Amino acid sequence: MSLPIAVASRLRVRHLALAVALDTHRSLRRAAADIALTQPAATKLLHDLEDALGARLFERHAWGMSPTPHGETLLRHARGILHDLAQAHADIAAEREGRQGSLRVGGVTGSVPTLVAPAIRALRERHPRVRIYALVNTSEVLLEALRRGEITVAVTPRPPDDDLAGLETRPLADEPLTVVARAAHPLARRRAIALAALAGATWIVPPAGSPLRRDFDTLHAAAGNRPPTDLIETVSIVATLALLQATDALSLLPLGLARHYEAPGMIARLAVPLTGAGTRYEIMTREGRGLAPAASAFVDTVAALAQRSG
Known part of the structure; x- marks a missing residue:
């Protein structure tokens, strides 16, 4: 046009x-x-x-x-348009200084350990002079930043009420969800726990309207539970981990994120079957906008990582 x-x-x-x-x-x-x-x-x-x-x-x-x-x-x-011009100016300045451009990406917290961080590491290994900015936030904030041109690529689930106007999407494999608690939680050694038995627990969850909260509500409904009411709401993984370690509260996390914090003993995954539950991440970019080489390489790397893990 x-x-x-x-x-x-x-x-x-x-x-x-x-x-x-x-x-x-x-x-x-x-x-x-x-x-x-x-x-x-x-x-x-x-x-x-x-x-x-x-x-x-x-x-x-x-x-x-x-x-x-x-x-x-x-x-x-x-x-x-203004962000694109600013990016062009920054890329030209970087080239004149011997660098290889810049890249501004975003991801929800759950996508960082398994997709965003490994993709950044791989990109830096191939292009060590690329300057990278990473924004980690909720899906809604990321998509608004993407539409405004503040980031070039977002790795996020699709928000429940977003029509994705002006965006191009590339679905990735589903990532399973898992229930977590502090490492010494009384339930950590149980071999099998039904979600139906956990409706009365204290849960640390993201606010209503977020993709993970939607999954949380859907899972409890499928288990025959009334919506849990003893909730602590936060989008911060730091707050979630601190509260898990300080209380007997539970939380629902993507499997890759849970494994990342389970490895150093910060949390434990509970043996709660969650049949069919999963987070569908998508790579999102602005519609009709060509990607610079660094952004294109990042997108391809994220897609390859998701395919291997799926």
Whole structure:
């Protein structure tokens, strides 16, 4: 899809920078200062942008400004374009310094030990001069960062309520889930424990709406349990591990993550059969955006690791 020449000839990077600054500050005066313009110059720049696109992009209020639906659409693309330009500048600077570019990736906590970290290690072995930034967060945060152009690749389960508009996905193999507790937990030596018997336990779980919480609720429903109510909610693996070690609480983790922390004796996996339970990770990138060599190599490595482990 090509941009009409009449529009392309009028648009400048500064137009996009102003739109993003307006969304950030919701004030024309502060947005103008942010991109080193006078307020009258920013007013004219916004008028030119709206005129070029043929749509009102921001509503004016007594308290400031807010994007219209057309403005929200522009902002979605503008952030990506500005991040792409910043990435191009960083890559060129890296090449001039003898480095091999940069890569910004993201993953949920469960994907880090088995997919993200090994892929980064393999990439660095082949391309030691690549600069890598890794964001670890929830699926929702990762996909928002991906859409905004703040990361290039995300390794994450598909959020339950996300339509994945503007993204390309590559499903990977399912990773089993397992119930964990502190290493000296009274249940750690039991050979077989039914999930139905654990409904009254204290559980450390991610917040409602997350993929792992969805799996947690589905497993208990399949076991005939009412939704457990004695819950501690956190997205932090550090908090989860600390709470597991300090209490008799239980948690549900992807198998690779559980093994990672079981090896040094921090937690124990309990013998709770979870038939059919698994986390489906996917590699996600922005739709229609070509990948730089480092990003492409990272994606291929993650896919190969998932295939071997699956």
